[in-house]
Amino acid sequence: MNEPHYLQPLLPTPFHSRTQAACCTALWSGWAGYQSARCYTHVEFEYFAARNQATLFDLSPMIKYRIAGSDSLPYLNRLMTRDVGKLAVGRVAYTVWCNDVGKVLDDGTLFRLDDNEYLLCAQDRHLPWLQDSAIGFDLEVEDVSERFAALALQGPTSYAIVQRMGFDDLMSLRPFGWRRVKYRGAELIVSRTGFSGDLGYEIWSAPDQAESLWDDLMAAGADFGLMPMGSDALELLRIEAGYLLPNADFMPADHATRASRGRSPFELGLGWLVDFNKGHFVGRRALQAERAGSGRYTFVGLDIDGNKPAHESLIYHRRRELIGHVTSAMWSPTCKRNIAIAELQAGREAMLDDLWVEIYLKKELKWEKLMVRCRVVPRPFFDPPRRLATPPAAY
Amino acid sequence: MKSVRYDAIVVGGGHNGLVCANYLARARQRVLLLEAADQVGGAAATESFAPGFRVSSCAHLVYLFDPSISAELKLADHGLVWSAVDLPSVALSQERAVLSISSDPTLSAGEWMSGEHKRFDALMARMTRFASVLQNLYTRVPPRLRNRRGDIVALVQAAWRIRRLGRDDMRELLRIAGMNIADLLDDELNDDRLKGMLAFDAVLGTRLGPRAPNTVFTWLHRLVSRAPAAHGGIMHPLGGVGALCDALSRSAQAAGVEIRTGARVESIMCDADRVTGVRVADGEEIGARQVISNADPQQTLLSLLGARELDTEFVRRVRDVPMAGTAAKLHLAIDDLPTFVGVDPEQARGRLVIAPNIDYVERASNAIKYGEYAPQPVIEITIPSLHDSTLAPPGKHVLSAIVQYAPYTLRAGWGAHRDEFADCVIAVLAEYAPDLPDKIVERQLLLPVDIEQRYGMTGGHWHHGELGLERFWMWRPTPGAAQYQMPVEGLFLCGAGCHPGGGVMGLAGRNAARAVLATARP
Numbered sequence: 001m002n003e004p005h006y007l008q009p010l011l012p013t014p015f016h017s018r019t020q021a022a023c024c025t026a027l028w029s030g031w032a033g034y035q036s037a038r039c040y041t042h043v044e045f046e047y048f049a050a051r052n053q054a055t056l057f058d059l060s061p062m063i064k065y066r067i068a069g070s071d072s073l074p075y076l077n078r079l080m081t082r083d084v085g086k087l088a089v090g091r092v093a094y095t096v097w098c099n100d101v102g103k104v105l106d107d108g109t110l111f112r113l114d115d116n117e118y119l120l121c122a123q124d125r126h127l128p129w130l131q132d133s134a135i136g137f138d139l140e141v142e143d144v145s146e147r148f149a150a151l152a153l154q155g156p157t158s159y160a161i162v163q164r165m166g167f168d169d170l171m172s173l174r175p176f177g178w179r180r181v182k183y184r185g186a187e188l189i190v191s192r193t194g195f196s197g198d199l200g201y202e203i204w205s206a207p208d209q210a211e212s213l214w215d216d217l218m219a220a221g222a223d224f225g226l227m228p229m230g231s232d233a234l235e236l237l238r239i240e241a242g243y244l245l246p247n248a249d250f251m252p253a254d255h256a257t258r259a260s261r262g263r264s265p266f267e268l269g270l271g272w273l274v275d276f277n278k279g280h281f282v283g284r285r286a287l288q289a290e291r292a293g294s295g296r297y298t299f300v301g302l303d304i305d306g307n308k309p310a311h312e313s314l315i316y317h318r319r320r321e322l323i324g325h326v327t328s329a330m331w332s333p334t335c336k337r338n339i340a341i342a343e344l345q346a347g348r349e350a351m352l353d354d355l356w357v358e359i360y361l362k363k364e365l366k367w368e369k370l371m372v373r374c375r376v377v378p379r380p381f382f383d384p385p386r387r388l389a390t391p392p393a394a395y
Numbered sequence: 396m397k398s399v400r401y402d403a404i405v406v407g408g409g410h411n412g413l414v415c416a417n418y419l420a421r422a423r424q425r426v427l428l429l430e431a432a433d434q435v436g437g438a439a440a441t442e443s444f445a446p447g448f449r450v451s452s453c454a455h456l457v458y459l460f461d462p463s464i465s466a467e468l469k470l471a472d473h474g475l476v477w478s479a480v481d482l483p484s485v486a487l488s489q490e491r492a493v494l495s496i497s498s499d500p501t502l503s504a505g506e507w508m509s510g511e512h513k514r515f516d517a518l519m520a521r522m523t524r525f526a527s528v529l530q531n532l533y534t535r536v537p538p539r540l541r542n543r544r545g546d547i548v549a550l551v552q553a554a555w556r557i558r559r560l561g562r563d564d565m566r567e568l569l570r571i572a573g574m575n576i577a578d579l580l581d582d583e584l585n586d587d588r589l590k591g592m593l594a595f596d597a598v599l600g601t602r603l604g605p606r607a608p609n610t611v612f613t614w615l616h617r618l619v620s621r622a623p624a625a626h627g628g629i630m631h632p633l634g635g636v637g638a639l640c641d642a643l644s645r646s647a648q649a650a651g652v653e654i655r656t657g658a659r660v661e662s663i664m665c666d667a668d669r670v671t672g673v674r675v676a677d678g679e680e681i682g683a684r685q686v687i688s689n690a691d692p693q694q695t696l697l698s699l700l701g702a703r704e705l706d707t708e709f710v711r712r713v714r715d716v717p718m719a720g721t722a723a724k725l726h727l728a729i730d731d732l733p734t735f736v737g738v739d740p741e742q743a744r745g746r747l748v749i750a751p752n753i754d755y756v757e758r759a760s761n762a763i764k765y766g767e768y769a770p771q772p773v774i775e776i777t778i779p780s781l782h783d784s785t786l787a788p789p790g791k792h793v794l795s796a797i798v799q800y801a802p803y804t805l806r807a808g809w810g811a812h813r814d815e816f817a818d819c820v821i822a823v824l825a826e827y828a829p830d831l832p833d834k835i836v837e838r839q840l841l842l843p844v845d846i847e848q849r850y851g852m853t854g855g856h857w858h859h860g861e862l863g864l865e866r867f868w869m870w871r872p873t874p875g876a877a878q879y880q881m882p883v884e885g886l887f888l889c890g891a892g893c894h895p896g897g898g899v900m901g902l903a904g905r906n907a908a909r910a911v912l913a914t915a916r917p
């Protein structure tokens with residue numbers, strides 16, 4: 001294709017014939033060069049289906065890298081901040097990786113497929129970084145994004161649906177585990193992972209099985225309230241689940257043109273993903289210096305008075321001194337709370353008892369400004385016991 | 396873990412490694428120097444290449460070596476004798492008489508165009524003032540851009556030295572610093588022979604042609620030899636350039652350095668982000684608190700230490716240092732003195748340069764861009780046996796020539812083309828000395844690949860990696876590694892790949908020793 005990028009149409013995913021047919025709103029967005037439905041019917045239907053029944057989300061545009069070779073583990077341990085050695089075959093880990101100065105480049109999920117084979121799923125493309133990080137290691141890094149069609153099946157009835165599909169094996173599958181299951185003479189990978197903070201699965205198939213998989217799942221889910229869900233509803237789920245989104249909650253360090261915009265794992269509240277005892281990893285020296293006391297920011301969950309979402313609000317101490325800003329916010333229908341994820345300047349612990357957010361509100365074209373009290377609360381905001389229950393309850 | 400035996404291990408016994416080890420031992424460190432080859436010297440060694448004939452195998456003239464190092468290390472007491480000093484540079488020419496210049500302007504000979512000598516002297520006087528600023532930077536560990544007192548003082552001092560040149564000179568330095576040598580010489584001079592030879596001086600050891608930006612800077616690098624604090628002339632040690640390293644070696648041993656040759660270091664070991672020692676080719680592990688590498692940055696960091704101990708962006712920067720050398724060496728054993736047309740016996744002792752005009756040099760440099768060798772190369776010839784009888788049997792001579800441009804990788808593969816290139820060089824030499832071919836008894840061609848293999852210099856590069864404004868001072872070899880100290884604690888570089896770059900100078904070695912000693916102090 002020699003067309004300039006702005007003349008290139010977004011690509012269809014392997015599920016396109018189905019998502020297109022289901023999409024009543026014609027609301028699409030671009031995701032990694034693919035067409036991705038923002039909303040099929042109504043964002044609230046889809047949100048409530050995810051929290052009370054189950055939803056199907058087309059995850060295919062996710063970028064996937066296969067890492068294979070005898071040095072895979074030492075390579076990943078040098079690349080990632082956490083100890084990948086603790087990840088067993090059959091398990092999945094949430095992970096971040098940093099640049100030399102210890103700022104996060106992206107987050108993603110890492111599947112250990114075999115002793116020397118891993119799959120890394122991420123929002124952004126990173127092949128040059130992953131390949132240059134492989135200098136001095138014996139392994140291969142390949143972009144295998146197009147080899148998988150992927151669906152997220154999430155919600156309280158999702159286990160019942162996979163049972164109805166005949167994927168019996170999944171009873172003992174714990175959160176952050178994956179299994180191979182037989183499907184129409186082929187194999188799928190099913191992982192108990194997702195972005196909803198609830199019971200749910202992600203299903204990874206060959207692209208040529210995508211359409212039948214969609215159809216079979218929709219049929220199996222008919223009695224369990226399954227409906228397709230777009231990215232707008234997913235955004236609400238992930239805020240309730242307290243997950244950070246690159247480019248929304250933080251700037252990936254290689255996207256930021258202002259050097260100061262990069263954030264370290266500590267500054268993102270992801271210090272638990274940093275392991276200093278596993279040998280060298282990229283950014284280690286910078287992070288060690290930071291741990292010694294130079295962190296500039298902290299991430300917190302906020303509970304805000306009232307019911308007006310504090311989108312992109314500034315945060316003040318005693319209504320006066322600016323000490324942070326909201327990165328994601330929503331009125332949570334499930335929690336019945338007005339919640340937000342926010343970045344605060346570090347070292348302001350003494351001020352946390354008197355925090356205010358400034359909310360700009362448009363009421364029928366007229367702007368109003370509110371100063372509303374808020375409190376720091378733990379994340380996730382929504383964390384039902386069924387997320388972890390193994391075996392999951394049938395419905 | 397093994398018990399730590401040495402304070403410092405120096406990897407490589409090139410002249411910089413020898414200098415560094417010496418200064419460390421003088422500061423009462425227990426130092427072991429490990430050299431892969433059977434003798435020290437690296438790219439500044441004298442070797443036999445034909446029965447009875449010896450030659451300085453890479454560097455064949457000394458002009459940058461810092462006199463204060465000679466004095467501090469008492470090299471004269473350790474046997475260093477110069478067989479010649481203040482050798483002239485002679486521009487060979489087929490069309491017109493040769494032109495020769497010397498560090499002492501009164502010795503310049505040949506037919507000068509009217510006013511040209513005056514213009515030349517004025518240019519050299521000015522360039523020498525600029526080179527003095529550089530010389531001063533060269534004798535110090537580069538600062539870092541951070542708000543520490545020592546760094547700020549160093550930056551202010553550097554700025555002050557430029558300011559102190561006076562307004563006109565400062566303006567001129569800033570104007571020309573990033574410029575190409577061809578434009579500068581065309582502005583200032585008229586004589587093609589002179590301009591050709593000076594352009595040659597500027598590009599020697601680089602992959603640049605005289606119309607490439609940065610070549611005024613590479614010329615200044617060489618002109619550091621003319622700074623008042625430097626030696627001045629072009630010199631040759633009795634016994635070849637290797638004799639300088641032999642004196643360095645004796646001086647180092649006298650200071651307490653233990654030297655082992657035939658000991659190739661296979662890896663630099665570290666634990667918990669700290670150097671613990673080295674492993675030698677036979678498997679022996681030797682412990683040390685500090686490891687200082689005279690090997691080039693790429694070999695040291697990517698092969699001996701390994702990328703795994705480093706961060707990705709840093710590894711990229713090290714990998715991206717251009718390492719492909721362009722200078723080859725041709726050594727001829729000759730049974731009688733050849734006659735270079737128009738060159739008198741006094742001139743013949745010096746440096747004979749085939750670079751008759753700027754276009755010639757530029758054309759020679761073109762080849763390298765496309766993976767070809769220059770069929771009409773630029774050449775620097777010396778016949779050291781004229782003043783050094785240790786190098787050839789009585790009545791016979793050695794001709795040592797640096798030939799540029801020879802690519803590290805020839806697109807067509809060097810295999811069959813190696814002899815073709817040597818023939819080509821001899822044919823060019825014969826244009827200036829027609830009787831030469833008949834006098835050749837033996838010849839040896841060292842291409843950049845050979846130099847890499849023999850002396851462990853990646854790419855066979857003169858400077859252990861290209862030199863230029865972007866790879867100088869705080870940026871050499873790469874930002875974040877310009878103060879000799881590497882990211883892994885206890886690991887240092889001390890070779891030509893660091894500030895201030897290549898050439899037989901010794902300053903990288905002495906600066907590195909200072910950096911090592913500065914970290915040792917609490």
Ligand SMILES: Cc1cc2nc3c(=O)[nH]c(=O)nc-3n(C[C@H](O)[C@H](O)[C@H](O)COP(=O)(O)OP(=O)(O)OC[C@H]3O[C@@H](n4cnc5c(N)ncnc54)[C@H](O)[C@@H]3O)c2cc1C
Pocket residue numbers: 406407408409410411412429430431432435436437438439453454455456457458459658659660661689690691694699720722723724797846849850851852855856857858859889890891892896897898899900903
């Ligand atoms: C063709 C050519 C001609 C030149 N002509 C001149 C000239 O006329 N005048 C001039 O001033 N400069 C000249 N130079 C440049 C000059 O020779 C070099 O810049 C200088 O010698 C570099 O010195 P060094 O000590 O930094 O490194 P080197 O001389 O390269 O020394 C490095 C040493 O480390 C050793 N080593 C490497 N790896 C290992 C290992 N793993 N274990 C143990 N030992 C190891 C090597 O064997 C070598 O002895 C020339 C260069 C070339 C290539």
